[in-house]
Amino acid sequence: MLPQPELSELPDDVLGDILLRLPPDDPACFLRASLVCKSWRRILADPEFHRTRGALHRRPSFLGILYVVNKDMPFCSRFVPNNPTSRRPAARDLPGWLVLDCRHGRALFATASPSLSPWVTFDFLVWDPLTDEQRRLPRPSPPPTVLGGANFLTLKAAVLCAAAAEGCDHSGCHGGAFIVVFLSAPNCFTLSARVYSSETGNWSKLTSCVSPFDYHGSSGPSAALVGDTLYFHGRKKHAFKYHLGTEHLSVIDDPPPYVFRGQSICPMTMEDGGLRFTGVEDGLKSSACLCLCSREEGQDEVAQWAQLRAIELAVLLPDDALDGNPSAYVSCNVYGSINAKVVGFVDGTDVCFVGVRMMCSDNEAVYFFELNSGRARKVLEDCAYVFPYTSFCIPVIEANSTREGPSSLNKLKMLMRWLLNRRIFRFG
Secondary structure, eight states, rough: OOOOOGGGGGGGHHHHEEEESSSSTTHHHHHHHTTHHHHHHHHHOHHHHHHHHHHHSSOOEEEEEEEEOSSTTTOOOEEEETTOOOOOOOOEEEOEEEEEETTTTTTEEEEOHHHSHHHHHHHHEEEEEEOOOOOOOOSSSOOOOEEEEGGGGGGGGEEEEEEETTTSSSOOTTOOOOOEEEEEEETTEEEEEEEEEEEEETTOEEEEEOGGGGOOOOOOSSEEEEEEEEEEEEETTTTEEETTTTEEEEOOOOOOOTOOOOOOOOOEEEESOOOOEEEEEEEEEETTTEEEEEEEETTTTOEEEEEEEEEEHHHHHHHTTOSOOOOOOOSSSSSTOOOEEEEOOOSSEEEEEEEEOOOTOEEEEEEEETTTTEEEEEEEOOOOOOOEEEEOOOOOTTTTOOOOOOOHHHHHHHHHHHHHHHHHHOOO
């Protein structure tokens, strides 16, 4: 009988093919695999392995969601992993942090500074849920302030990879340079934007546009990044457009009633990188629809709106999702006596989140919804805006680490058995 080959005798390309089958929704698996032996650690730390994995999965792994638990000072946000058994990143509460955005492996928060003044000054903080790295940003001048008692959920900001405007695919930029775009209203008729760069450590000068005050309010999900342009959710059906290259800020007016009759609409980045607007149209619970709309600007800069799809929520969501008052209308204010609203999306995919709240009961939830397949599942027993955390990053220890784990064939067999049990590794 021929002796069994040792683990170290298996070619790197064979080991690499096996390790590529590790589940992308549980980064801790890569960390555990990197502790098996030096050869596995070397493969997992190889940039070529990262590129191959990125090409295989084509989009970053959806690892969890952030949402606001306490909307009033001193605030509290919460991270919920997509995989309940995941220990990295693990579920945790973030007291004192108000989540504003999450993109390209980073999350952005506002934290209030102690003050005896009725005006509250706040700071920005960027956090990596996978590595737990935190970075507090310097305050711009003048510093952003909100009158005490005002709704902090009107703050609008976005964090993104510094090379996003140049077409970075974000498969290898984890931990690299980033920028933060912050919108503020210095007065009732002006909206301003400024940009922070982690490379320079400075904020840019203000860029402003004329905007009615009633456009500024209302909390919302993450801004949609399309090419080198950010689209921020505004109050009701309005939106704001910020071009990163030209630093130009402008207002997008609401769609005409014949295109969309709902009360709120959300910009969303689709799989092909294009811009769409999603929202829930009013109606009885048996006819409430999730609508997908397009907006195209012609050479005359006149926008043309069109409704592309209308999907009945009663068909897609679980049977009890819209139960409650039989005559309840489905409308779009998450915090009022209303029932359904788009509360988030996964950037560059067909995935959006729909929040549902019943008028005459305490039932509320957020559902993960795939537009193409029509699949839906509950992700929260709450009705709040959600900020999905996605990342290409693999948490492994350094390739040159001197730590050496067991290197027997049994380790390989255990990994193969685990992959087969989860139906991740298939032959043929």
